[in-house]
Amino acid sequence: MSAAGELDEAAPLLGAPPSANMSDAADSLGKQIRTHAEPQGAWDPEGVQDRARLDESDFVTVTEDRNLKRGLHQRHVSLIAIAGAIGTGLFLGLGGSIERGGPLGALLGYATVGLIVCAVQFALGEVTALFPVTGSFVRHAEVLVDPALGFAIGYNLVYGNCLSIPAEITAICVLFQYWTDINSSLWIVIFIALTVAVGLCFIGIYGEVEFWFALLKIVFIVFLILLGLIIDLGAVSGTPRIGFRYWNHPGPFVEYIATGSWGKFLGYWAVMSNAVFSFAGTESLAMAAAETRNPRVAIPKACKRVFFRVATFYILAVLIVGMLVRSDDPRLDDGYGTAAQSPFVIAASAAGLNGVPSLVNAIVITSAWSSSNQALLSGTRVLYGLALKNQAPKIFLRTTPWGTPYLCTLFFGAFMFLAFMSLSDGALTVFWWLVDLTACGVLISWITVLTNHFRLMRAMKAQGLELKYSTPAALVMCVIILFTAGFPVFTKGNWSASDFISSYLDIPLVITAFVLWKIYKRTKIVKLVDIPLREALARAEEDIQPEPKQPGWRKVVGFLWD
Template identity: 60%
Template sequence: MAVPYKIPTDDDREGSPKPHPDEGWLATSPHGAEQIVTQADQSLHRGLSQRHVQMIAIAGAIGTGLFLGLGGAIAKGGPLGALLGYIFVGVIVCCIQYALGEVSALMPVTGSFVRHAELLVDPAWAFAIGWNVVYGAFLGVPSEIAAAVVMIQYWTDINAAVWVTIFIIVSALVAIALIRVYGEIEFVFALLKLLLVVFVVILGLVIDLGGVPGRPRLGFHHWKEGLFVEYIASGAWGRFLGFWAVMTSAVYSFSGVESLAMASAETKNPRHNIPKACRRVFVRITIFYLAAVLVVGMLVSASDPRLQNDSGTAATSPFVIAASDAGIKAIPSVVNAICITSAWSASNQSMLAGTRTLYGLAAKGHAPKVFLRTSSWGVPYMCVAAQTAVSFLAFMCVSNSALAVFYWFLNLTAAGVLVSWIAIAFNHIRLLQALRAQRIPTTELPWHNRITYFSSWFALLSCILILLTGGFAVFTTGNWAPASFVSSYLDIPLVLCAYGLYKVTRRTKIIPLTDVPVRQALEEARNDPENVPIPKSRGWRRLNILWA
């Protein structure tokens, strides 16, 4: 039997950093091995329920990329090319979610796949992935705040600094509050976005089918103009490049679904709630995206110049274009308002991912121990303070030229999404290989699906391919752009350098499969008092398609 955890008291938590694991902070098993779920994890409060976890993932993946970015996808790939691109990426997301769910059910730790990498692959790999996530998440907050300010300027000319200040203050207050407060706020925002998606899809169908007086029925009229669009090249090769460009951008539209496990230590019954969320969230997100892509392709021609509008407001939304053409004037303001909440929601989620990953790095000695300080209600307030300080970069949007420079700088971390997905798939493959090496049946896992070994390999290879070809346009004749090349590929050498430097300085080794602590993790899962099945929904609750 594993030695029970010593739950930290408020006196243990408040105002004092926890010692490094090597100093005896982690609970140990009878054999002296460190616990997988550490006492540092237990300094955080379990305030997120099943509905919070699922809606947090939905909130992160449905944002300005859906409402404003679909127009560019249609313009590059055509109606069918865009649809196929999103279907392909949706399959990859499915594989990633299942891989993440299986590992997180066994090891529900804050920092999610970053901490998993240390246990399953190599501490140096965890260090590189962790700081890559922190870097991207820290820059994500000022980016989303700046995006929200740009959209606010659709209505008003008030100085941008006022709005930046308001968003930073509110974001910091949400981050420092109880994790349950954050969960409820994200729940409301996610619900708003889901309702808007349903609304614009239904509105699109009404417009397309001739439900607006005085407007003809469109049907698949725009599909007849061409299912694919030639991009960069001509002929079949050009149409394929258009499809590939859509698929590459779709990855970033789906980004955020991997963050639902970042706060595993703050989730109630994570060994059941996290897998359940992973299993269902990708289905809902994929359906929403595919329905939206299909409707947009029916409403707006791929050759419409308004799809390439770079105003940064609701004017770029294909739904707004279709509604405006149909004479419906209120839609732009509605879409713009929801996009603002979407941007702020994404900012909050970046704050969660950044602070919890930094906390996880500190718990393993990969970051200063000061970031282990938590408040009496279990919030890592020093991590929040650090990320809030970085958020002041959003004031760069006060100057248009500074905003352009800032967005270019932010694009340097775009490949980080794929790096995270690669890490998730590889962690899962290593877990299954360790089970085989130690002759432990996969049926011992808290949650497992037989196809995940093959699906994780598919996701791993697909993500590597997309990562390496993400900036393919710069290699074509007449399209070389140093800034685009750097923004597409700089993240790769940054991660590799972080991995190499840590490996050389700490002399770490890739963990042998026979040494991966699978048996210990299984023992902890069996002795976890919260590890109980979730009752199935009954009655009218079974009709709930959002979080049941």
């Protein structure tokens, strides 16, 4: 298969007709590159131009290529996204969604957000096929939209990850309290050390850790789905068949804030906010693109296939939970955040299966630690990318001999000690309030991914390649959800200044960072005709490597990631 064909397979354009695909783009523009010298910014395969110029380019720079190591394989990249998306949002958070929207409202909410995530993943994969750089969509924003947007989104992610990592470690401490009264400071120290150790290791070791954690979580969620189905059908001795009993009473929807059809719609809409945070993490799989082998093929393929696997797990889990647990069960909102809150545990306990709570608690602990590892990878690579573009101190470009940006890791390691705030109840309240401030950052990241893809498609049209795509619809939905995420505070009797700030503060923070960098650097929105598609497509033709054929047993075992 040709390089152009590999690129086409890796990232087929959403909704594009067969004649208007990436292969045609690569062939036609590649020929133009070879036959017409470009006076500005042309890719020079002979290496005549000054190679140092690439350190200011929009492609993989000399610094990345020299100092980072390509230790992530296709299977690592695919399961990193699954490991990040299947976590506390699935094992514990589904109960709150059922309570808020009812079984059908929750199912529709997760399905709606799943469609948005589909567009986000496809958009990320297609842009990464052209620009497989460290920092992913943060760096993409610089070349496709405006350098000021890359600066604003980059620091928004750095800020968010500085808080989310200690938050996950704090969650681990709470989960251990389900079993033991040992002082939480011990668990904090242990998991800070483990997280920093994984962050300082060779990227391939991180990939292996996340790979096996992802497999563990996949096996466990499949087990819980099958267990739930068995309980629902009455196959457990002494347990009556439940079926869709709870869809009839209390009912498929729950009225939220208002009454009647409007109240049921608000319940459904409130579920979508929870669903967004449950799916969070899938967009970070491309953060270490410059450390991935054959990234122009591996990452787009992972983006396409990971979505279907994650969406399947969530949709099936929501469906089963809605059949097992009443939406008005008070245990769904016990407020402790331990395994007792899991709807799977509630159903298993009712069926007399007493060993399930501890099993769920153990898996959720591994999920929380896996999430902290992924947040560390995402944060360090974004900070490294900012330093590459002179938007952060150059000291963060220092790497170990095995290619890890160790000063970036130590920077985030310092913020992990915020987890000790969990030892004080008052401080913990403030800490979780600060963590809530980063909640809409997920939607802002998705909006950035979709905006990058929208600009790429507009640029291809402006440069003679008209294509069809579904990004605008998903982009509009993300913006609507972003601005309505805190809608309860605007309803009568529900105003809360802290809830309003935690729901919307991230928006002015990003806007302020964008405006300040734009004024300071006098950046301009990139013209569509100036986006370097010719360089990118020509370089893609040269970079893509044919994938080796796998033996039969590898194809069977690797169905989750290949």
